[in-house]
Amino acid sequence: MLIKLDRKCPTCGSSLEFAERKDGVYVLCRRCHLAVYMPVETVSEYATDFPTLVDLMAEELADMAKKVKKRRN
DSSP: OEEEEEEEOTTTOOEEEEEEOSSEEEEEETTTTEEEEEEHHHHGGGTTOHHHHHHHHHHHHHHHHHHHHHHHO
């Protein structure tokens, strides 16, 4: 399952996507080739609060993007 989110990548501005796989879920930016992973066991804690899960993962992706951007400059 792949869902386009209303959140934007802090680095490039493209839409973030939410992907569900057998081992867990990902929030990713296809243009920057960055993704944040969360295992199934952790995701199950947020089963009733999907927006909070997406917010947490998008924030983590933003932090990662900032670190990568600093290293590239």
